[in-house]
Amino acid sequence: MRDTVFDTLMPLGIALGAALLALLAVHIVHRVLLRAGRRSALATELAERAHRPTQWVVVLCAVYFSVRSAADEASWRHAFLHADQLIIIGAAAWLVAALLVVAEDAALARFRTDVPDNRNARRVHTQVVMIRRVTVAVVAVLAGAVMLMTFPQARIVGTSVLASAGFAGVIAGLAAQSVLRNMFAGLQLAFSDAVRLGDVVIVEQEWGRVQEITLSYVVVHVWDDRRLILPTSYFTEKPFENWTRSESALLGAVMFDVDWWLPVPEMREELRRALESTDLWDGRVSVLQVVEATGSAMQLRALVSAEDAPKLWDLRCFVREHLVTWLRDTHPAALPRVRAEMTSAMPLHATLTGQTLTTDGDSRVFSHSVDGRARAEAFTGPES
Template sequence: MRDTLIDTLEPLGIALGAALVALLLVQTVHVMLLRAGRRSALLTELANRAHRPTQWVVVLSAVYFTIRDTADEADWRHTFLHVEQLIIIGAVAWLVAALLVVAEDAALARFRTDVPDNRQARRVHTQVVMIRRVTVATVAVLAAGVMLMTFPQARILGTSVIASAGFVGIIAGLAAQSLLRNLFAGLQLAFSDAVRLGDVVIVEEEWGRIQEITLSYVVVHVWDDRRLILPTSYFTEKPFQNWTRNEAALLGDVMLDVDWWLPVPEAREELRRALESTDLWDGRVSVLQVVEATGNAMRLRALVSATDAPKLWDLRCFIREHMVTWLRDAHPSSLPRTRAEVTSAMPLHATLTGQTHTADSDARVFSHSVDGRARAEAFTGGERSTEGRSPTTPLPQPEWTQR
């Protein structure tokens, strides 16, 4: 009994001492990296992200090799080492993922997105984020597979699965069709440059900015702080508007209906003065045109430009308000109006000549005029004589009128 207790405690004590030495070694390296990181942001990032997983890997490895070499006759040795293997595999996967994230962050640090012309930077950020998600998922799947292979039963099961891989692959493909479609759509979005993080888009009649792109969905930050969640396959299967595809600068229009009396050249000069008085305008486009002149008003279109979509929206509202105020104060007679012409019910020439017509005279074809009576005679039969008939004698009516 005493020998058994000694055989158990002695390896555990040695393993504990090895773990403490390994932990001290890792902490020393961590402090050295932090000091060196004062001059290098990469070393600081590496020290912060890789510190915890490195502690787990080094300490667990020291305990594993100590127990394997010192506890040869212990009954719990095999089970303990197997559990240690599983934990070490998970810790190594954690460390690999952390190192990949550090490398990706170092690549992202070279491309700033807080500058005016950041299209290339946003493209790189989108691709790196997608690569990060794929690599982390791949590391996790590989780690799970390695853990399963440590079980003898799993190896036997793996042989059976490989034998029926064709059938299982078909079933899995059908079951995961939607998932795989979104997965490949996400990769396509990242590397086709169709949409990037920070792009301004119009989707589902909503105006917003691409906030997040994952392997399965895309988050659109709508202008009123709502979030529109769409599957990644949406952007490969349906049309959408990308306002920042090539550059962020945009054109916008302001429509105004005014009266025909407005002097358009003065309106153009006022538009230019309004644009020069605000920092929302980027100085590229200032155009005022009459795009329609029908009915009671002219339609003016003011075309303006801004560096991005938010500034363009505010600029359009500013120009609309400014031009309306200018029209009201400087040219009130040019505001939209409705015209109506009031005339007499009787035509002027009839009043002057004394000719009048009744409603009935313009509503009959065969009477009340010389031509009308002639048409009536033609329909009653041209062979009938009208000689000896006084002008006041009524014409004989046709048979169809007497019925």
């Protein structure tokens, strides 16, 4: 009886001592990395993310080899080593995933997204995030497969499954058709550069920013703080607007219905003064045009520009409010009206019809300026 207890406790004691020595060694390496991390952010992140999985792997390996060497004749040896082996596989997968995350974070740190021109950085972030999700999933699947292969029964089942792999593949493909479609759509989005993290898009008549892209769905942060959840296949099968596909600068229009007596050149000058008084305008485009003149009113379009979509929205609201106030205070007779009868009496504003209309650059969208000619070439091609 004493020998049996001794044969049981001695291997466990040796395993405990080996585990303590392994913990001590991991702790020393961890402290060295933290000290080195004062000069290297990579070393700090490596020490933080890989510390726990490294502890598990090293301690379990130390226990495994010590028990295998010291407990040759113990009845519990085989079951204990098998359980330890399974945990080692899981901890090793955890460590590999942590190291991959550290490498991906190091790649992301080289591309900043808090700068104005961040299109390439957002593209890299989108691709790295998708690669991270795929690699973690692959590591988990491989770890599970290796665990199963440690059981003799699973190896037998695996052989039979491989023999009928063709039929099983057809069945699995039919059952997981939508899942696989979304998964491949997610990979296509990540590497086709059609949509990226941080892009401003319009989907389902909603304006928002792409907040998250996964292998199965995309999260769009709508302007009023709602979240629109869409399958990734939506962005490969249906049209959508991407306002930041090539750059963040945008043009926006503000429409006005006014009476024919309005002096358009004065309103054009007022638009210019309003834009120059706000920092929302990027200085590129200030255009006022008569786009329709039928019935009893004219329709004017004020075209303005801003460096990104949020500023453009605020700028359009500012221009609309400013010019409505200007019309009401300066030219109340030019406000929209419904004429009930014809009259031969000419109002005092008829004297404005004799003034000379200006043809300055604020009346043109596709000409006059370098930026306007560039827009014209985008639709018609360069002049031969």
